[in-house]
Amino acid sequence: MPLQTADILIVGGGVVGSSTAYFLTAHPGFHGRVVVVEKDPTYGEAATARSAGGVRQQFSTPENIRMSQFGASFIKNVAEHLSLAGEKAQLPFVEQGYLFLATPSGLPVLEQNHATQTALGADIVMLDPPALRRQFPWLHTDDLAGGAFGRRNEGWTDPYSLLQAFRRKAIAQGAVYIQDEAVALQREGDRIASVTLAKAGTIAVGAMVNSAGINAARVAGWAGFDLPVRPRKRFVYVFDCRDSAEIQKGPLLIDPNGVYFRPEGASFIGGVSPPEDQDPDCTDLEVEYGLFEDTVWPTLAQRVPAFEAIKLVRAWAGHYDYNTLDQNLIIGRGPGLANFYMANGLSGHGLQQSPAIGRALGEMILDGAFKSIDLTRFGYERVARNQPLAELNVV
Structure with a gap:
């Protein structure tokens, strides 16, 4: 009908x-x-x-x-919200946290955000460089002033x-x-x-x-x-690293320059938003590998020494409905x-x-x-x- x-x-x-x-x-x-x-x-x-x-x-x-x-x-x-008769709703939630890192120039903003977050009950802890090294020994911290780590209710799902x-x-x-x-x-x-x-x-x-x-x-x-609201394209790069057992237990990490990565099964995914002047409206799904070679990989290798030897496995593109x-x-x-x-x-x-x-x-x-x-x-x-x-x- x-x-x-x-x-x-x-x-x-x-x-x-x-x-x-x-x-x-x-x-x-x-x-x-x-x-x-x-x-x-x-x-x-x-x-x-x-x-x-x-x-x-x-x-x-x-x-x-x-x-x-x-x-x-x-x-x-x-399960309480979306289960059906005879079918229990299930979603993975990998609760390994987010870790926002800051250099000295970015630390005041990170601290201000942290105050807002914790005032609303979010379980976020500020870590100085020694604390970062103790909790994440695979992390290079010489240029950092601190980081904000979410201990609960942060991670990723499907x-x-x-x-x-x-x-x-x-x-x-x-x-x-x-x-x-x-x-x-x-x-x-x-x-x-x-x-x-x-x-x-x-x-x-x-x-x-x-x-x-x-x-x-x-x-x-x-x-x-x-x-x-404009269509903007973002890339997700999948890469492998041999010596990464400890890093696999780590959070979704955001470097001060905006590059991020997180564990994904036995691999990792990562990416970065391009500079505003290199971020045109775009509706295609073609992958740009130059952004990985020029920005993402060098940042990963500098931040996590083990990532100097990684292998790019695949990549995909998706879109943001970007509020300009x-x-x-x-x-x-x-x-x-x-x-x-x-x-x-x-x-x-x-x-x-x-x-x-x-x-x-x-x-x-x-x-x-x-x-x-x-x-x-x-x-x-x-x-x-x-x-x-x-x-x-x-x-």
Whole structure:
């Protein structure tokens, strides 16, 4: 039977869209029709499936810290939330922490962030160079002033499994997923009246959610406003190292220059964000190996002497829905719109914050306001005023 109406239509069925569908359909006071439009149900090229899966509380913005705290708790207790009848939901959570390193010039910011994090209950400890050497004897520390290490609720999980668990549970609760693509919106006054899909045609909507990832700005443009979200490409490099038994037990480490690595099975993965002037809008998935040769490998070899002898095994590319204003989430209603909601511009931390974002959107749409975590500062108003809400710990 062709679709004709949806009480809530979600454009984009990745981890944020699927989390939103789950929380909407789980709301005890809501019994409407939730439709999720996803053009690629295999998620083969989706940002979620190509994520490094990190979970951390080491942000500088209190709202980001609180969202990721909820995300860590949700993932660790996923069986309570996303299990199906006769099928227990399970997710790996490798709780080996994050380690942010700082040189003398960067130490004050690290200490300031640490104060914010611990004030909100995050179990992060500051380590001076001798303490770093004791805990991580494989680490070169001569140029460092200190590091911040997350002892609990930090590590990494399986992004694809989290996405699929959200999707399966949302469907079990009544959400309808369709393989299609939004191509237009019809606006009437302050409302979106309908959404046109490439195959299913026009669907009348009570409300809609823009969780279209790297395509979010296009959807916002159809609604009549500009969204500073652009597709940016990031690379994940997989490498092996022979003498790495102790390093395998280590955290996800972020060097002062932004290069990161972490264990991945018997191997390691790593990468770095390119300089801003070398980070164009990009939708292809071609891998650039020069960034590994010129920046990632030299940094790894300097920071971890054992990594002077590593072998690059493979690499892949994925995308950030990159908020060019401040690399932070934009969530809430669209400007001048009563029934257009969005969660866009996550700039790489959407996976870990997806449980909190889905919950927040569910609260705003069905209860009229944020209840669990006040995300008002992440609304579109700051974009309209051109007032960034800077996040200092962008990886």
